[in-house]
Structure formats: structure tokens, C-alpha cells
Amino acid sequence: xxxxxxxxxxxxxxxxxxxxxxTVRKAGLVKYLLILATAGTxxxxxxxxxxxxxxxxxENLFLFDSIKQSIWLIFLLAxxxxxxxxxxxxxxRPFSIVMLSVPVASILLPYLVPIDVxxxxxxxxxxxxxxxxxxxxxxxxxxxxxxxxxPLVLYLGATNLFExxxxxxxxxxxxxxxxxxxxxxxxxxxxxxxxxxAIRRIKHWGVDIFISREIVLHSSLLMVAGIYLFIMAxxxxxxxxxxxxxxxxxQILLIVLSTALLMTLFLSNSxxxxxxxxxxxxxxxxQFDYRIEWLKLTDALAxxxxxxxxxxxxxxxxxxxxxxxxxGILLKKEGHSLNIKAQINHPDLTPRECQLLDELxxxxxxxxxxxxxxxxxxxxxxxxxxxxxxxxxxxxSFQIVLPIYKAEALWGLAVMxxxxxxxxxxxxxxxxxxxxxxxxSSYVFHHEASKEVAENAQFAAFNRMSAFVLHDLKNVxxxxxxxxxxxxxxxxxxxxxxxxxxxxxxxxxxxxxxxxQLTDKKEAQRSSxxxxxxxxxxxxxxxxxxxxxxxxxxxxxxxxKQLVIDEEKFCNVMYHLIxxxxxxxxxxxxxxxxxxMSVDQRFLVVTIEDxxxxxSQEFIENRLFKPFDTTKGNAGMGIGAYDAKNFxxxxxxxxxxxxxxxxxxxxxxxxxxx
Numbered sequence: 111x112x113x114x115x116x117x118x119x120x121x122x123x124x125x126x127x128x129x130x131x132x133t134v135r136k137a138g139l140v141k142y143l144l145i146l147a148t149a150g151t152x153x154x155x156x157x158x159x160x161x162x163x164x165x166x167x168x169e170n171l172f173l174f175d176s177i178k179q180s181i182w183l184i185f186l187l188a189x190x191x192x193x194x195x196x197x198x199x200x201x202x203r204p205f206s207i208v209m210l211s212v213p214v215a216s217i218l219l220p221y222l223v224p225i226d227v228x229x230x231x232x233x234x235x236x237x238x239x240x241x242x243x244x245x246x247x248x249x250x251x252x253x254x255x256x257x258x259x260x261p262l263v264l265y266l267g268a269t270n271l272f273e274x275x276x277x278x279x280x281x282x283x284x285x286x287x288x289x290x291x292x293x294x295x296x297x298x299x300x301x302x303x304x305x306x307x308a309i310r311r312i313k314h315w316g317v318d319i320f321i322s323r324e325i326v327l328h329s330s331l332l333m334v335a336g337i338y339l340f341i342m343a344x345x346x347x348x349x350x351x352x353x354x355x356x357x358x359x360x361q362i363l364l365i366v367l368s369t370a371l372l373m374t375l376f377l378s379n380s381x382x383x384x385x386x387x388x389x390x391x392x393x394x395x396x397q398f399d400y401r402i403e404w405l406k407l408t409d410a411l412a413x414x415x416x417x418x419x420x421x422x423x424x425x426x427x428x429x430x431x432x433x434x435x436x437x438g439i440l441l442k443k444e445g446h447s448l449n450i451k452a453q454i455n456h457p458d459l460t461p462r463e464c465q466l467l468d469e470l471x472x473x474x475x476x477x478x479x480x481x482x483x484x485x486x487x488x489x490x491x492x493x494x495x496x497x498x499x500x501x502x503x504x505x506x507s508f509q510i511v512l513p514i515y516k517a518e519a520l521w522g523l524a525v526m527x528x529x530x531x532x533x534x535x536x537x538x539x540x541x542x543x544x545x546x547x548x549x550x551s552s553y554v555f556h557h558e559a560s561k562e563v564a565e566n567a568q569f570a571a572f573n574r575m576s577a578f579v580l581h582d583l584k585n586v587x588x589x590x591x592x593x594x595x596x597x598x599x600x601x602x603x604x605x606x607x608x609x610x611x612x613x614x615x616x617x618x619x620x621x622x623x624x625x626x627q628l629t630d631k632k633e634a635q636r637s638s639x640x641x642x643x644x645x646x647x648x649x650x651x652x653x654x655x656x657x658x659x660x661x662x663x664x665x666x667x668x669x670x671k672q673l674v675i676d677e678e679k680f681c682n683v684m685y686h687l688i689x690x691x692x693x694x695x696x697x698x699x700x701x702x703x704x705x706x707m708s709v710d711q712r713f714l715v716v717t718i719e720d721x722x723x724x725x726s727q728e729f730i731e732n733r734l735f736k737p738f739d740t741t742k743g744n745a746g747m748g749i750g751a752y753d754a755k756n757f758x759x760x761x762x763x764x765x766x767x768x769x770x771x772x773x774x775x776x777x778x779x780x781x782x783x784x
Contacts, residue, residue: 113160116295120155123299124148127306139197143185144309154178155295168286172230173217175273179237180213182266186244190251209244213237231281238274241266255312262308265301272297411553419731421557422452425550426524429512430454432546433539435526439508442522443471445762446712446782456527457507466502467511467523474513475520480540481511512543514551521551642677644714644781645670645705651684652703660697663688668706671714671783675761683757686750687718687777694775695722713763713780724771734767754779 128148131141154174158166166174187209188200200206216233219225245263252259276290411428426440437455441448448467450459459467470481473496486493487503508525515521524547645667652663691701699721706715725734735755758765762782769775 113158113292113295116292116299117155117158118295119299120295121152121159123302124152124155127302128152139195139200140185140188143181143188143197147181147185150178150181151298155298158291158295168227169220171286171291172220172234175234176213176216176237179234179241179273180210180217183209183213183237183241183244186241186248186266190244190248209240212240228281228284231277231286234277235274235281238270238277241270242274245270258311259308261304261311265304265308268301268304269298411550417732418557418561419452421554423454425554426452426454428550428553429524429543429546430526433510433526433543435510435528438524438526440522440524441467443520445759445764445780447764447780448523449764449766451522456525460505462502462505463507466498466506467525469498469502470496470511471513471520471523474511474523478513478515480513480543483509483511512547514547514554516551516555521555639674639676641672641674642680643670643672644680644716647677647681648684648703648705648716651681651688655685656688656692659689659692661692661695661699661701663692663701663703666702666704668704670705671707673714673781673783675781679757683754684716687754690750691718691720691722691775691777694724695720707783708780712782712784714783716779716781718777718779719774721774724773724775725767725769726771727769730767730769 128145131145131148154177157163157170157174160166184197184200184206187203187206188197201210212233216230216237220230245267249256249259249263272290272294276286276294279290280286411424422440422442426438430436430438439450439454439456439459440452442451448464448471473479473493474481476495479493481493483503483506486496486498487500490496490498490500508527510526512524512526513520514524645665648665652665656663688701688703695701701718701720704717704719706717707713708715735752755765758779758781763780765780766778767775768778
């Protein structure tokens with residue numbers, strides 16, 4: 111009975127571990143061998159239960175022990191190297207053949223030739239010694255991973271040391287000691303936690319035991335109650351055994367007390383909460399400490415910086431920090447293009463990488479999916495519907511592509527890379543990135559909305575100012591008209607009257623011009639769009655508005671298509687950009703405008719190049735397209751470049767600026783031609 115109880119505990123324990131191993135999502139040779147070894151040990155324990163199969167015969171004992179030991183030997187041999195891909199790779203090694211020869215011989219030879227029992231005891235002793243030798247070899251070559259392998263060495267070392275002592279003693283005395291056999295079930299069960307701990311520690315095995323937290327929390331009280339009742343039952347049995355006449359009375363007392371304490375356990379809410387908190391804190395290991403990670407992310411985003419470029423930079427820092435990567439780029443979808451908004455420790459994207467990201471962006475518009483480049487390279491079937499030229503994947507320098515959505519539309523992409531080994535995206539990391547993305551996206555969208563609100567407030571203030579100025583100007587014009595009307599009555603002095611008229615008409619002309627300029631600063635009413643030639647419109651702007659200033663712009667038309675646009679608004683945009691180029695360039699410099707089609711014929715490209723003062727990168731990023739920010743003092747309102755950018759992007763195009771101080775500037779405007 112004592113032996114049966116020990117082996118019964120072994121069957122239950124190893125069966126539970128086997129069920130947990132079946133829940134593991136990762137694949138790997140070591141995982142499958144571990145499952146086989148666990149199942150073999152559970153079956154080995156089951157066959158030792160006398161109540162089910164009767165007393166085990168010596169022949170079967172040798173057979174079961176040899177099979178169990180052979181499986182554990184193969185498992186250990188597979189652990190020696192990390193790059194085994196199949197069982198064949200493990201078995202064909204000379205070292206493996208030597209180590210497995212003894213257990214294989216102990217299984218097969220008895221069926222071929224008669225062997226004395228003492229030799230069979232010796233064979234089992236040698237097998238146990240072989241396991242100890244391989245364990246020593248494995249632990250010695252573990253290096254920095256000795257801490258992870260220590261529980262495995264303790265488990266297999268202790269069990270096989272017990273087997274070695276059992277069979278060494280049997281070899282010397284010519285027979286097995288019954289007490290050794292009876293203790294085996296308890297030994298294997300008691301040492302099982304070391305195996306579980308080793309599975310948790312050794313990451314490259316590809317084994318990660320997972321128990322649902324909800325299942326544990328909801329079954330925790332039942333487990334505690336079961337343990338408590340088991341202890342009380344054993345105590346009652348002991349009292350009955352030694353209690354004599356008082357045994358029954360004390361048993362009744364223990365039953366009443368145990369029932370009362372058990373009811374207290376179920377009825378006490380505070381006690382249940384304490385048990386759940388204890389289990390959550392001490393029996394679950396996640397890939398991240400989410401409390402610490404969330405505090406770090408909150409701290410990274412807790413900036414009072416109002417500059418949008420700085421906001422983008424904080425966002426990509428948050429993503430990189432969240433998964434401990436080294437570099438990253440944040441790209442925003444503007445029209446049909448992906449434009450870089452922030453870049454940290456990452457090299458500039460190559461044209462091939464840009465092409466890859468454009469295709470991934472199209473895919474992400476249809477499916478919200480974090481893209482692992484390594485996974486896409488080797489398991490493309492996972493990304494159903496994504497058709498790529500896989501040569502592009504081999505040339506990209508990033509590992510993760512993270513889509514960002516705003517109101518269910520693709521806002522942009524975050525790409526990240528690590529300078530260390532590639533981390534595979536498992537389910538926990540994907541869920542974690544989804545939560546981080548939601549937080550960072552809210553941060554970015556909040557600041558973008560704040561910026562838009564601030565700009566709208568500036569426009570509203572400007573409109574109110576314009577209304578007052580226009581009102582005052584109209585009053586002045588009315589007075590001038592009155593003066594002109596009265597002056598006509600004093601024609602007796604021709605010279606005075608002529609001078610007066612000349613001055614007044616000149617003043618009136620200036621006032622009209624001011625009114626027109628102020629009126630143009632208002633939000634323009636949407637004009638009718640029509641099909642027009644861009645080159646013709648630009649020529650009109652140069653001839654009628656820019657010809658009076660130096661240097662004279664030169665237009666070069668290479669190729670073009672007619673566009674459906676608001677021609678008047680387009681001409682205003684061209685005038686602002688060409689005029690700014692003239693003002694920034696000396697009279698002997700150059701301002702060249704070219705019109706051409708893009709290589710794929712999808713965009714009409716207008717380039718404005720000058721040899722003027724140029725701009726710093728910091729000015730381009732932070733001030734060039736910021737409304738009401740001007741370097742012209744009172745001579746400008748600072749909304750020309752801002753207005754041009756809005757106009758182009760509303761059409762689905764893009765505007766890019768390349769500039770170097772004292773060397774000139776190039777504005778590139780891309781208009782959709784489809």
C-alpha cells in the first residue's frame with residue numbers, strides 16, 4: 111500500500127506536467143522529447159502499482175527501467191547542442207551511439223541470449239552512471255547558463271544517484287532491496303518541482319509552461335480546501351490508530367473543527383482575496399513587469415513639449431523603450447506618401463525599403479497586424495493576402511513594422527530594429543505592443559489635435575483682426591472719396607488741384623492694394639475646379655506677378671498631364687513659393703522651375719530650385735510650415751508656405767524641402783495625376 115501510494119502520486123504529478131506541456135505553443139525537438147520522457151515516467155510509475163497490475167516481475171522491472179532511462183538519455187543528448195533539428199541528428203553522433211548502446215543492449219539481449227541477473231543489475235547501474243556523466247558534461251559546458259541548468263541537474267542527478275545506489279547494492283548482494291523499490295515513487299514525485307523549475311528557466315528549449323491565471327485563481331480555494339481536508343484526514347487516521355478509547359471522540363472533534371474552519375475559508379472574502387493576491391504575485395512569471403513598463407512609458411510621454419517634431423520623437427522613443435529595441439523610425443501617411451516624422455539611431459531608408467513600406471502600408475490598410483519581418487520571410491503564409499517580392503525583405507534593415515490607426519484609417523507606421531538577436535513576436539509581445547500603441551497613438555493624436563485647435567484659434571484671431579482693419583480702411587476710403595468730391599469744387603488753382611488729385615489717387619490706389627492683400631489672407635472660398643495645364647498657369651504667374659523682380663525665374667517643361675485643380679489657388683501657391691525664392695536669392699543668382707512626371711506616371715512633379723540663402727534643417731522642421739511665423743518682420747504674415755503645404759496635401763500630394771545654408775533650396779511638389 112505504501113509503495114502504491116507513492117507511485118500513484120507519481121502518476122498524478124507527471125500526468126499533470128504532461129498536460130501543461132501539451133499547452134505549450136512553441137515547437138522544438140527538446141520539447142517533444144521532454145513530453146515523451148514525462149509520459150514515459152508517468153507510465154513507468156503506473157506499471158509499478160500493485161493494486162492495478164499485481165506485483166511487478168523482475169523481467170518487466172528491467173524492461174521498464176531501461177526504456178525510461180533510454181528516453182531521458184536521448185533527451186539529455188538533445189540538450190547538449192542547441193542546433194539539433196531532428197531526432198536523427200541526435201542519434202547519429204558517435205557519442206550518442208556509445209551512450210545508448212548499454213540501455214539498448216539491456217532491452218534487446220535478454221530476448222536473444224540468457225543473461226545472468228547480476229549482469230542486468232550491473233547494466234542498470236552503468237545506465238544510471240551514464241546519465242550522471244552526461245549531466246556533468248551538460249552542466250560544465252553551460253557557462254553563464256549554469257543557474258538555469260542547476261534544477262535539471264538536481265532532478266536527474268538525485269533520481270539517478272538513487273537508481274545507482276539501488277542497483278549497485280543489488281549487484282553486490284545479488285538481489286533488490288524491497289524498501290528501495292517502494293521509495294522510488296516518492297523520490298520521483300518529491301523531485302519533480304526541480305524539473306518544472308528547469309523548464310521555466312531554460313529559454314532556448316522552446317518550452318514555456320503556461321497556466322491560465324483565471325483557472326488558477328478560480329480553483330485556488332478548491333485546492334486549498336483539498337489540501338486542508340487531506341491533512342485533517344491523515345491527522346484523524348493517526349488519532350484513531352493511537353488514540354485507543356478516545357480515538358473516536360477526538361476524530362469527531364477534528365471533523366467539527368475542520369468543517370468550521372473550512373466554512374470560514376469560503377465565507378471570508380478578505381481571506382479569499384489574500385490567497386488570490388498571493389498566487390498572482392508568486393506563481394506567475396510574465397515576459398514583462400507591466401507595472402514597471404507602464405510607469406516607464408508614462409514617464410516617456412509625460413512631456414510638456416508642444417513642438418510636434420518633439421512629440422513624434424517622444425512617441426518613437428516610447429515604442430523602442432517598450433520592447434528594448436535600439437532604433438526606430440516613425441512615418442506618417444500624408445496623401446499617397448509615407449513621410450518620416452522622427453528617426454532615432456536608424457540609418458536613412460533606402461529606395462528599396464521605402465518601396466517595401468509602401469506595399470506593407472497598403473496591406474495594413476486592410477488588416478490590423480503587427481508585421482515581423484523575420485516571420486514574414488520564413489512563414490509568409492501567416493500573412494494571408496500579402497504578396498511581396500521577397501528580395502525586398504532580404505534588403506531591409508528593420509525587424510518590426512507596427513501600423514498606427516486613427517478612426518480605423520491608417521495614420522502611419524512605426525518601424526523598429528534591434529542591434530542584437532531577433533526577438534520573435536509571441537502572443538504576449540503582440541498584445542503588449544497593441545496596448546502600448548493605443549497609449550502612444552492617443553498621445554500623438556492629442557498633440558496633433560491641440561496643434562490644429564491652436565492654428566484654428568490663430569486664424570480666428572486673424573479674421574477678427576482683419577474685420578477691424580477692413581472696417582477702418584473702408585472709413586478712410588470714404589473720407590478720401592469725400593475729399594475728392596469737395597476738391598473738384600476748387601479748380602481755380604490748377605497746380606494745387608492737380609497735385610492734390612495726384613496724391614489722393616495714389617493714396618487710394620495703395621489703400622485698394624492693402625484691402626486686396628488683407629482680403630487674400632482670409633480663408634478663401636473654394637473656387638471651382640477645372641482641367642488645366644500646370645505649365646501654362648506657372649508661366650502666367652511668372653509673367654504677370656514675378657517678372658518685375660530679380661532674378662527672373664526660368665521654366666523648364668519636361669513632361670506633364672492636365673490636372674483638375676483650383677487654378678486660382680494653384681497660382682497663389684506658385685506665386686508665394688517663387689516670390690520667396692526670388693527674395694532669398696541675389697539678383698545674379700538663379701531660380702529654376704521644372705515640370706515633369708514621376709517615374710511611375712502617378713504624380714506630376716513641380717520643382718522650384720534657387721541658389722539663395724538656404725535654410726537650416728531645424729528651421730525647416732520647426733518653423734517653415736508653422737503659420738504666422740515669419741522672418742520678414744511686419745512685411746509678411748508667415749502663412750505662405752503653410753498655405754502651400756495644406757493645398758498640396760488636400761489634393762493627396764506632398765511637398766518636400768531640401769536646403770543647405772548659403773547653397774540654396776529645392777521645393778518639390780507632387781500632385782496626383784490619376
